[in-house]
Amino acid sequence: MACSSSSNAKMSNPNVSTPAMAVTPDAVDQKTSPVVFEIYGKIWNVQARLGQGVSASVYRVNSGRASSAVKEFQVDAQGGDYGYLKESSVLEKIQGHKNIVTLYGMFTNHNPFGVATHCLLLELLDVSVSELLVRVSNQGHSMWLIQHCARDVLEALSFLHREGYVHADLKPRNILWSADDECFKLIDFGLSFKDGHQDVKYIQTDGYRAPEAELQNSLAKAGLESDSGCTTAVDLWSLGIVLLEMFSGIKLKETVKSQEWKDNSSAIVDHIFSSNALVYPAIPVFHLRDLIKSMLHNDPKLRSTAESALNNPFFSIPFAPHIEDLVLLPTPVLRLLNVIDDNHLYNEDDYEDIIEDMKEECQKYGTVVSLLIPKENPGKGQVFVEYANAGDSKEAQRLLTGRTFDGKFVVTTFYPLSAYKRGYLYQTVQ
Structure with missing residues (x-):
């Protein structure tokens, strides 16, 4: 890819390919996992196993340029399909909210061994909060990312609770980023x-289980009945x-199981916030601490509701994403750094050649909707490439990261599509 009509600079591959922040799903075990699914008369190839639980496995599947997720349920010990019927019935009734995973359909898969399994065809989502926590271990996320996740999940819970449902298993692994919609969504x-009609005795996951659910689980194990079922308040605790x-x-799994937490969880929350006080601005920290503490009352009746939590002042503070956020969270817009020198921006012929060369190169990886190279700050000399979908931008990011251009290594991040569409280019990203 020429930098200009008079330049000999080309984009080239490094000796070793090192795509940044690649997610590596489980390899598919051909002996125990399906190779293909036939869905509504169309063959979908299994590309990877994304997760496996006691009752179901989730796969990434592809048919042509379309990708989705399939959740395949195992037949339970009694030969029934309770898990499949339970989840499909709930999902069918709560469709249509932007922060809840989309159910495309349900089907029965007949494998070569003559076993029929029930499956859900679902929207394919991206990185989970669990994976994000691993990637920033012991340093915490930016206020922008925390606010984005908190608002999205609260919007989902507010809708879910208005519809009369309790999620009952909120945890980092069940909150996933949608690259195309640029928001977090609830799954599982x-x-x-x-x-008011709890039909599941053992709810929530260890470490995210509300005190009343912990008590109910303990009673159930002892063969005793609880006086009352759990409510939507358990989701706010999680x-x-x-x-x-x-x-x-x-x-915090071990922390929330400790006696110190049971005796005075508020003091532990205060200690966690005081330990990180120098890293974050004081006012947002105060509001976030207040928001979290409102969700962690031992008495479920005193806990904030999802709807009231959305009115916390924390959500009125504007934040910009950090560069780590733009690497971690895919979007349809790819940003290339360390590519264009200032002297190429002010010669009109060179500039037009750069635009055309960039388009030609970037179109190798997917459909380019638009391309922008600002001549002035903010964003001066950065290349913003809007792809038709996040799948194309992720492929471009994978293949362009680490390549050299005019002797410089190309650095890539994603960029919020909503900000790009508004022409809002962040001046600085820490």
Whole structure:
């Protein structure tokens, strides 16, 4: 890719390819996993196993340029399909919200051994909050990312609770980023139930389990009945722990199981925030701490609701994403850094040649909708490439990262499509 009509600079591959922040799903075991699914008369190839639980496995599947997720349920011990019927029925009733995973359809898969399994065809999402926590271990996420995740999950819970449902298994692994919609979405409704009609004894995951759910589980194990079922308040407790982990960068499973936490969780939250006080601005820290503490009352009746939590002043503060956020969260817009020198921006012929060369190169990886190279700050000399979808931008990021241009290594990040469309280019990203 020529820098200009008079330049000999080319973009070349490094000796060793090192794509940044690549997610590596489980390899598909051909002996135990399907190779293809036939869905509505069309063959979908299994590309990777994204996760495996006690009752179901999730696969990334592809048919042509379309990619989706398939959740395949195992037949339970009694030969029934309770898990499949439970999750599909809940998902069908809560469709249409931007922060809840989209259900495309349901089908039965007949494998070569004559076993029929029930499956859900779902929207394919990207990185989970669990993976994000691993990548920034012990340092915590930016306020922009915490606010983005908190708002998206609260919007989903507010909708879910208005519809009369409790998610009952909120945790980092069940909050996933949608690269095309640029938001976080909730998945996995296998333990969900109608508020006031709890039909699942053991709910929530260890480390994110509300005190009343912990008590109920203990009674159930002892063969005793609880006086009352759990409510939507259990979801707010789980979210409070998730946000505390995102702020601290520390997994809190052992902390929330400790006697010190049971005796005075508020003091532990204060200690976590005081330990990180120098890293974050004081006012946002105060509001975030207040928001989290409102979700972590031992008495579920005192906990904030999802709707009231959205009114916390924390959500009125504008934040810009850090560069780590733009590397971690894919979008349809790719940003190339360390590519264009200032002297190429002010010669009109050179500039037009650069635009055309960049388009030609970037179109090798997907459909380019638009391309922008600002001549002035903010964004001076950076290349913004809008692809038709996030799949194309991720492929471009994978193949362009680490290549050299005019003797310089190309650096790539993603960029918020919403900001790009508004012409808002962040002046500085820490």
